[in-house]
Amino acid sequence: MVMAESHQQWLDELTAQSKAKQATFMNDIARKLKRPRVLEKPAHPFRGAPDFWQEFEWPLEDRIERFTENFKSAGGHVARLASMDDVRQFIQEKAVEMSAKYVIRQNQLELDELNLEAALPDAKVSVWNKGSEEHWRARAAEADFGVVIADYAAAYTGSITVLSSKDKGRSVSLLPTVLMAIIPVDRLKTRLGEIMVNFDQAGQGNLPAGIHFISGPSRSADIENDLTIGVHGPGVVYALFVG
Secondary structure, eight states: HHHHHHOOOHHHHHHHHHHHHHHHHHHHHHHHHHHHOSSSSSOOOSSSSSHHHHTTOOOHHHHHHHHHHHHHHHHOOOEEESHHHHHHHHHHHHHOOOTTTEEEOOOOOOHHHOHHHHHHHTTTTEEESSSSSHHHHHHHHHOOOEEESSSSETTTTTEEEEEEEEEEEOOOOSSSSEEEEEEEEEGGEESSSHHHHHHHHHHHOOOOOOOEOOOOOEEETTTTTTESSSSSOOOOOEEEOOO
């Protein structure tokens, strides 16, 4: 008990010494600036985005156009498709063009509709976390194509939001050589704030395991600013608008 009190007393003394040094430091700055030291927090009458920005929204066609401009400027590709049948055909054509042999996709009902197993008879198609397979990150790392369905997308920033869960492993979007991100048009928002508010409302305890913002292919630069594509993620990314 004596040792515990002694230890606590020692910590209190260290804390007091630290605060005294901080006060001396801040007082010295105030003296050099020739003004009184501010001891109270300044008022913040405005918090968050202004009302005009909260209400700002583009029509759908403008959202698609602006997203396309931003996404392409970062090196991504964009296609506008009418239905999931068209999405399946697009992926099929790209798989033939790029000689894709391994494909992995999220375990989502929307992607079941694609029936990629039948559409890609020359490729092995794996569904994340489905069946007895255990080495899912290895399957994703060897995949030529990763296929995901976006949870959201933001036109103003040209970014796709993909959430992770047991059926939506982050490796599906991070490890394959080519990423096919399917975006239902009703999930395309104008501002990133329209997406972020959903996470605020859900609360910390209900947040997904991962929230990933994808704005094009992986881009890395060394100290000499030599740009390299695809080092830390897919080198080719397709945003496929459907609907």
